[in-house]
Amino acid sequence: MTDDEDENESEGEALAAFERLGLTTYEAKVFIGLHRIGSGTARDVSQVVDVPRSQVYGVAERLEERGLLEVQQSNPIRYRPVSTDEARELLRDRFEREQDRAFEYVETVKRESTGEETQEDIWTVRGRDQVDDRTVDILSQADERIVFGTRLPELVTDTIERTLTERAAAGVTVVVVSRTPAVRDRFADLDVVTVENLPAQRTDDQRSGRIVIADDDSILLSVVGNEGSETAIWSSGSLFASVLIQLLEASDELQLE
Amino acid sequence: MTDDEDENESEGEALAAFERLGLTTYEAKVFIGLHRIGSGTARDVSQVVDVPRSQVYGVAERLEERGLLEVQQSNPIRYRPVSTDEARELLRDRFEREQDRAFEYVETVKRESTGEETQEDIWTVRGRDQVDDRTVDILSQADERIVFGTRLPELVTDTIERTLTERAAAGVTVVVVSRTPAVRDRFADLDVVTVENLPAQRTDDQRSGRIVIADDDSILLSVVGNEGSETAIWSSGSLFASVLIQLLEASDELQLE
DNA sequence: CATCTGTTGTGAGTATCCTACTAACGGAGT
């Protein structure tokens, strides 16, 4: 119906979410509509959810094949949605299956190149989560020493903290640098050296994000934009990386030993 | 390129799987192509994977926003895919997020109706997995007694077995009926009554699937089609259900007490 | 009994949007 649509905007979000999960808008609408009314006929559904009645039959059929609703063979046909828990399980199973199928092939054609990068590459990563991932990745490859610095406590995720302590336990010299007490406190009672002093004006910048140095061959630098978005550059195993590391460490008092 | 496409059909499946995961074919192709070559420019990608070079830039941009690849700001621009593990995590996170968003709304508009169905409804369920789900659902609602019967051992999934024993432990009288020893053996050492005798010709049918009776108000009957596909009808809390149950139990020697 | 009315389920046809695909262009480096 006409005004069922815009009365609730969270419905729009739910619809969009369902579409991103692989349903068409009609399928999403019918599924939602059926949950509204518990169970009902094609007409019932079309009245609460703005899908032409004549379309409900086909849509419901596809939903039945997916296991998202059940059909009562009567006249008129009645439909009944499965519980939300069941639906979630169905969608999750399907997702995992598709993911396995997709990545199984990627694994077979994947090139070994990862690991021994001889190229002079500096990569850019956008988005906090992606930077988190790359950070952990670089940290876990460290064998001898790690320098981790950030001004913002929220950039020390649990996974990063865990990786740092795990590396420290493995014999890696870990140094956490921050002028923010909240960051230092997180590593206070751990086998990790924390330093307050910073390379002066450089890291004092308002937009600085994190610094990650692993051994002499991997480095990551990130900045935080005005809207809170984080962007990082990183390099691993490249001449570029080692030079950059030396430059950074020569320019300040981060001499650890 | 023209012949890169059909040389490997499993690539086609992987592409389709990626599309069902929400990527466009171009996005899937670029992602796969980048994993083939480790890293490379738009031209490199377009040469191994049949995407016009001019399209690679935009596609890669969208992939970067999703965190599936990283960009090297140089001339020419170089691209690098994230590891398959990272990609899987990203997609999984996204999936869970979307699912939460979608079902959160459904929960709010869901009608309470489930549970106390006063309507005379018989529902149809197609597909083995869906029948499994409904079976478990009905079994777990039993308070006093359960009759579960099947000729086919593969229709006794682990979850079903677990639910049966769990209900038995909760004080429910559980009777498993089967002429197939393999089925009876599964419950041999459990606190469950197993019966060999069957209601004669009725259940002897080649196409019979399972029988589930829970208390006096829920029943499920399934048949197995020629191609192995299973279809079930079930009813819960309806007059129809109780009548059907009485009919079934009166017609044979399933008098338990 | 005939007719009328309303509903159901199915099917065909159109419109609209997204994606795949092609072509062209300015600019930078050689």
Added chain:
DNA sequence: ACTCCGTTAGTAGGATACTCACAACAGATG
């Protein structure tokens, strides 16, 4: 002058949303 890069516009095709028409059927009314 040439090649290559990155960008943009514009077209084509396919899937989906949407409308309309129709046969079958049931109940009501005359």
